[in-house]
Every structure is written in structure tokens, then in C-alpha cells.
Amino acid sequence: MSICVVGSINADLTVNVERHPVPGETLLGGGGGITAGGKGANQACAAARLGAEVVLVGATGCDANSGPATALLDDAGVDLTHVEEVDSVTGLAVIAVSADGENTIIVVPGANTEVGADFVDRHAAPVREAELVLLQGEIPADGFARAAELATGRVVVNLAPVVEVPREALLRADPLMANEHEAGLILSQLGLDGAGTPEELARRLLGAGFASVVLTLGSAGALVAQDEVFEHVASPAVEAIDTVGAGDAFAGAFCHRVVEGDTLVEAARFACRVGAFSVTLPGAQPSYPSSTDPLPGM
Numbered sequence: 001m002s003i004c005v006v007g008s009i010n011a012d013l014t015v016n017v018e019r020h021p022v023p024g025e026t027l028l029g030g031g032g033g034i035t036a037g038g039k040g041a042n043q044a045c046a047a048a049r050l051g052a053e054v055v056l057v058g059a060t061g062c063d064a065n066s067g068p069a070t071a072l073l074d075d076a077g078v079d080l081t082h083v084e085e086v087d088s089v090t091g092l093a094v095i096a097v098s099a100d101g102e103n104t105i106i107v108v109p110g111a112n113t114e115v116g117a118d119f120v121d122r123h124a125a126p127v128r129e130a131e132l133v134l135l136q137g138e139i140p141a142d143g144f145a146r147a148a149e150l151a152t153g154r155v156v157v158n159l160a161p162v163v164e165v166p167r168e169a170l171l172r173a174d175p176l177m178a179n180e181h182e183a184g185l186i187l188s189q190l191g192l193d194g195a196g197t198p199e200e201l202a203r204r205l206l207g208a209g210f211a212s213v214v215l216t217l218g219s220a221g222a223l224v225a226q227d228e229v230f231e232h233v234a235s236p237a238v239e240a241i242d243t244v245g246a247g248d249a250f251a252g253a254f255c256h257r258v259v260e261g262d263t264l265v266e267a268a269r270f271a272c273r274v275g276a277f278s279v280t281l282p283g284a285q286p287s288y289p290s291s292t293d294p295l296p297g298m
């Protein structure tokens with residue numbers, strides 16, 4: 001078993017709007033369909049679609065959204081043996097995408113709140129056995145910490161959203177993967193200055209004890225920092241129509257290539273192309289490429 005994702009599973013309810021409403025305003029929109037989402041599930045799906053062997057530890061509710069939330073994971077071949085159906089609603093993300101591709105997301109965690117330390121203990125085997133454990137910030141902090149503690153392989157953390165997690169668990173990340181905004185929040189959580197250029201943020205995170213750092217920079221690519229070496233990786237230019245889940249596509253693709261033996265820079269270069277592919281199609285998981293899809297070049 002190569003990659004174990006311990007993370008969230010959501011149903012994404014997406015509406016399309018010409019522009020985002022201001023507080024108190026009602027607008028007409030389009031869309032309204034439910035697709036598969038959740039940062040944990042998205043990252044698991046992205047890696048599996050590219051050919052990785054992936055097991056997901058997580059929870060869905062016992063409502064109508066449970067099926068659509070896991071359908072594409074099943075299609076992609078993600079091992080769902082360790083996904084429990086709990087007495088709750090399936091995590092729900094209400095997503096508004098405007099004509100210029102900007103999105104807002106409100107997440108109702110639902111069943112994901114069950115993925116605490118006891119839950120992770122019940123599913124300890126795949127976490128212990130994985131070559132790489134991939135974690136995000138959409139499960140309870142004690143579940144996150146327990147997974148980091150149980151892992152015997154490499155731990156990759158994409159702390160999105162940035163939540164308070166135990167410092168020791170967070171520092172297991174190799175790499176810590178974050179966008180600039182998240183990197184600033186993580187530095188503040190560690191009692192450090194969260195402002196600066198990507199290089200300054202990455203340098204400070206390395207100084208705080210992370211073995212490696214990958215900062216995602218949207219259409220500007222990514223910055224990989226390790227052992228005082230900072231390498232900028234470019235992203236191919238594409239016309240973005242929907243950026244929902246692009247960071248998750250990057251994370252899943254990155255982890256797939258790391259377990260295949262790529263260096264962090266090589267993996268980031270590939271992941272930028274996968275992230276670029278994903279923004280050209282609507283939705284999160286529905287926009288992820290398979291290993292045979294042509295990726296945008298550089």
C-alpha cells in the first residue's frame with residue numbers, strides 16, 4: 001500500500017454566479033449540482049487517477065450525499081475499506097464560482113468531525129503501513145495528530161484550512177505544503193512572523209523545524225525548499241475556468257510522484273501540470289486527469 005490519506009470527504013454543492021453577492025444581497029445563479037469533494041477525498045482521488053495505490057481513512061454520513069461524495073473515489077480505485085458511514089450528515093461544501101473563476105466555499109463538516117483519535121486508532125493499520133501518509137486540516141486536530149503519530153512512512157501535510165494542531169504532529173511534515181496565505185497563518189501559529197515573500201516564508205518554516213516546504217503559488221507555480229536550497233517551479237499557462245480543488249490536485253499528484261521516487265522538485269514540476277489541467281474543467285474531482293490525459297506543457 002503506497003499512500004494513505006486520512007482526511008475529509010464532502011459533497012460539493014456548486015452554484016455559478018456572474019459575480020459574488022455582497023452581504024444581504026440575493027442573486028440568481030446556475031448550476032446546483034452535487035459533485036465529489038473534500039480535501040482528503042480530492043487528494044486521494046487525484047493520486048489514484050494518476051495510478052497510485054491509495055487508501056482513504058474517513059467518514060461519510062448516512063444521507064443521500066454519501067453516494068455522490070464517494071462515487072469518483074470508487075471509480076478511481078481508491079480503497080474505501082476504511083471509510084465508515086456514521087450517524088451524521090455527509091460533509092457538505094457550498095461553493096459559489098463567479099464568471100472570473102474566483103470561488104468562495106462554506107464547509108459544513110458533518111461526518112468529518114467523527115475522524116478523531118479514536119476513529120484513526122480503529123483504522124491504524126493502513127496508516128502504519130503506508131509509504132506516505134497525507135493529511136489536511138479538515139478533520140479534528142486529535143485525529144490529525146494521531147495519524148501523524150502512527151505513521152511510519154513519510155508524512156506530507158497540506159494544512160488546509162489552517163487549524164490549530166499539536167506542534168509535534170505538524171513538524172512531522174516532510175514536506176509541509178501550503179499556499180502563501182496558509183504559510184503565514186502556520187508561522188503565526190508557531191509564534192513567528194507570518195509576513196514576507198515566498199522565499200522568506202519558506203526559510204522561516206525551515207528554521208522552525210520543517211524538513212522541507214512546498215509553497216504553492218497558484219498560476220506562478222511552486223517554491224520547493226529543502227536543505228537551504230530554494231527552487232522555483234513554473235506552472236504552464238492555461239485559461240482557468242474553475243480553481244476549486246486545484247491545490248488538492250497538486251497535493252495528490254505530488255505525493256503520487258514522490259512515492260514513485262521523484263525528487264521533491266521533480267514531483268512539484270509534475271504536480272503543477274496536474275493542477276493546471278484541473279483548473280480548465282469545472283469541479284474538484286471531476287476535473288482531475290487520469291494517467292493517459294495529456295497534461296499542459298510548460
Ligand code: RIB
Pocket residue numbers: 008010011012036037038039042092093105107138244245246247248284
Ligand atoms: O479544496 C477544495 C475542497 O474544499 C472542495 O472540494 C470542498 O469540499 C472543500 O473541502
